[in-house]
Amino acid sequence: MATTADDTATAAASAACEVVAGARDSAVRLLALLKATGADPGRQNLAEQIIRCIDRALAAVRGADDGKKRGASVHGPAAPSSPSGFKRRMRCRGEPGTRVLSPTMDDSFAWRKYGEKTINHHSYPRFYFRCTYRDEHGCGAKKRVQQTQEDPSLFETTYFGKHAPACPRNDAPVPPVVEGTFLPQVPLLASPIPSDDKAPKVPSLPVEVEEELMQAKSNAAGLTEEYCLLDHHHLMKLVSADVSFASPAGGLVESVEDGSLEELVTLLWS
DNA sequence: CTGATTTGACCTAT
DNA sequence: ATAGGTCAAATCAG
Numbered sequence: 001m002a003t004t005a006d007d008t009a010t011a012a013a014s015a016a017c018e019v020v021a022g023a024r025d026s027a028v029r030l031l032a033l034l035k036a037t038g039a040d041p042g043r044q045n046l047a048e049q050i051i052r053c054i055d056r057a058l059a060a061v062r063g064a065d066d067g068k069k070r071g072a073s074v075h076g077p078a079a080p081s082s083p084s085g086f087k088r089r090m091r092c093r094g095e096p097g098t099r100v101l102s103p104t105m106d107d108s109f110a111w112r113k114y115g116e117k118t119i120n121h122h123s124y125p126r127f128y129f130r131c132t133y134r135d136e137h138g139c140g141a142k143k144r145v146q147q148t149q150e151d152p153s154l155f156e157t158t159y160f161g162k163h164a165p166a167c168p169r170n171d172a173p174v175p176p177v178v179e180g181t182f183l184p185q186v187p188l189l190a191s192p193i194p195s196d197d198k199a200p201k202v203p204s205l206p207v208e209v210e211e212e213l214m215q216a217k218s219n220a221a222g223l224t225e226e227y228c229l230l231d232h233h234h235l236m237k238l239v240s241a242d243v244s245f246a247s248p249a250g251g252l253v254e255s256v257e258d259g260s261l262e263e264l265v266t267l268l269w270s
Numbered sequence: 271c272t273g274a275t276t277t278g279a280c281c282t283a284t
Numbered sequence: 285a286t287a288g289g290t291c292a293a294a295t296c297a298g
Contacts, residue, residue, distance in 0.1 A: 112273090112274065112275085113274075113275060113276085114275090114289095114290070114291075114292095115276095115277090115289065115290060115291080116275095116276075116277075117287090117288065117289070117290095119287080119288070120286090120287065120288085126288085126289095128289070128290075130290095132273095132274090144289090
């Protein structure tokens with residue numbers, strides 16, 4: 001089967017997720033660092049905001065990507081009915097998901113635990129969660145949480161699927177985002193992609209992603225100013241990344257080579 | 271009473 | 285055969 005534009009875009013979106021997830025890991029470490037050094041709560045809060053913003057950007061990018069894949073076979077062939085009559089889907093296995101590290105299992109969504117499993121060669125059990133609103137809103141979002149072996153104070157969370165637009169978030173108050181807009185959980189819409197090859201390539205991301213990245217970058221910049229001497233490496237890792245983003249509509253892949261999150265945001269907002 | 275969690279069995283992928 | 289993911293009955297908590 002030939003590689004389609006969708007395949008390419010999907011792969012690029014997946015790569016983007018990994019990069020942003022890497023930035024999040026750095027932000028988590030930064031937060032731990034701030035706590036360890038007894039930084040004032042305001043600065044710690046700022047780091048937490050960065051993590052939250054990146055979380056939403058990740059969720060949005062992943063959601064857009066997932067939405068593309070939804071058109072075809074979502075999770076492979078339908079599982080055959082078991083003798084007892086219900087269907088069992090091995091949803092997560094084989095899917096890469098989006099991995100993030102966090103000092104807490106919590107995020108802004110409501111989850112319901114549906115399983116716990118001791119995993120081979122892991123000291124800690126793995127927890128399985130699905131969205132609380134799976135039935136009400138038909139939400140297919142799931143996450144898998146496991147304490148890391150290296151640092152039990154950190155949880156590795158892997159997200160699968162996307163939240164339904166109607167799923168509420170129990171966010172802590174979020175500071176004003178760009179132009180004072182609070183980010184609603186709205187469906188990810190693709191910007192129209194010019195079919196003309198000669199048309200200028202404009203990176204197309206859902207506005208939520210753009211705003212979240214913008215906010216994360218802004219927060220990171222604020223920390224950079226105050227903490228550039230504290231852990232330059234982590235901060236630079238946070239704001240620097242090679243990023244490739246796929247258009248949610250597929251077909252358009254925009255590379256920001258040797259770029260940075262800052263450049264990406266600037267590009268997106270220019 | 272209702273909704274969330276626990277937990278062992280069941281099922282599928284490797 | 286085994287490991288990992290999911291289901292659903294039992295149990296718990298508000």
